[in-house]
Amino acid sequence: MSHSITSIVRAIKDSALAKLRITAANGEILHIDSIYKESESPSFFLVFAPHAFPKDAEVKQKCSVAISSGEDPITLTAVVESFKGDRSLEMRAVDTIDPVSLREYFRVTVSTPIHASFQPTEEDTRQRPWQAHGTTIDLSGTGVLAVFPIEFENKNNIFLDLTMPDGSQRVSCVGRVVRVKKLRKARYQIALHFEHISRKNRDIIITACLQEQRRQLRLRMESM
Incomplete structure (x- = not known):
């Protein structure tokens, strides 16, 4: 060693x-x-x-x-x-x-609002715009798992707007769908990878994840 x-x-x-x-x-x-x-x-x-x-x-x-x-x-x-x-x-x-x-590695279980939307380019008339409001399940600096009321019509170039767990900041980025699971009551669990995100916004997410991890762990240990 x-x-x-x-x-x-x-x-x-x-x-x-x-x-x-x-x-x-x-x-x-x-x-x-x-x-x-x-x-x-x-x-x-x-x-x-x-x-x-x-x-x-x-x-x-x-x-x-x-x-x-x-x-x-x-x-x-x-x-x-x-x-x-x-x-x-x-x-x-x-x-x-x-x-x-x-x-x-700093992925935390957290429930916070997320908005997803898609806007087609002028050259692509076969696709249509859509948007959906959801709630996150877990969050990391590279992606998010969330529940939405619809299955996305597109897999790529999804615009995402996330509210950080403490509500103090919002982050925008572009993601792609990596996994979809249909749930009961017409809901969909969708995993998204952040494809285009600024360094500043990624750092905001990582910092929020670390803070939320510490908060959750302290609560667990206090209840032991």
Whole structure:
């Protein structure tokens, strides 16, 4: 193990907020909130809220851990070493991940208004304009999952207007549909990837996700 990764893990503050990205036995990618606890570096522990961690996750698999430590979050590639009861994992860090990729991991479950619309170009008369108001399910710096009352007539060049979770800011960007699931009561769960978004707006979303993650985790830990 390199001296650098050992030093990085040793410098992380005990009880920092963390998010684990792990693959369940059925192949589903899970993002789970936790608390970082110190051990002998490069090993560390993650502590979860009751019933938050899947019992069928495999030991020795590699996963990602994003930790809110200091001003800049740290993302580690780590191996699951062992289970410590039903609420704690022993982990071993093997590498760090480029901070630019952090936006992929900071996805939060949040319900906030979203407006989607499409406006065809003058050259394309076969398509028609439409718009729909929905509610987000989760949000990250690269995309959003939301529920809408209609299925979109187009898959690309969808204009999106999102209200941040605290209601203080709104962000606009252009996205494309990556997945659609029909729900009951004529509703559609639609996943969208942000295709064209300014750096400023992406940073606003990432900051909002981090703030919301901290808020939700504190609430969970206070109720334990």
